Amino acid sequence: MSRDFKDLASLEALVRDDYDRCHPGETFDDMRRRASFSKEDRCLYRDWLAVAAARAADLAETEIPVAAE
Numbered sequence: 549m550s551r552d553f554k555d556l557a558s559l560e561a562l563v564r565d566d567y568d569r570c571h572p573g574e575t576f577d578d579m580r581r582r583a584s585f586s587k588e589d590r591c592l593y594r595d596w597l598a599v600a601a602a603r604a605a606d607l608a609e610t611e612i613p614v615a616a617e
Contacts, residue, residue: 566599
């Protein structure tokens with residue numbers, strides 16, 4: 549079954565835990581909220597989404613097609 553990474557929540561889910569591990573004391577959601585008014589956080593958010601998009605592309609390439617019955 550193919551995962552759909554077109555929606556933002558699915559992309560964010562691919563990097564949320566990694567962000568939280570890399571930034572003790574804050575969460576991905578904290579950074580995402582600050583992105584609306586902080587240029588630095590907006591760029592950081594963009595960079596994390598780029599990582600998520602790359603991961604989604606890798607996952608899409610490595611999925612094994614299911615044979616039709």
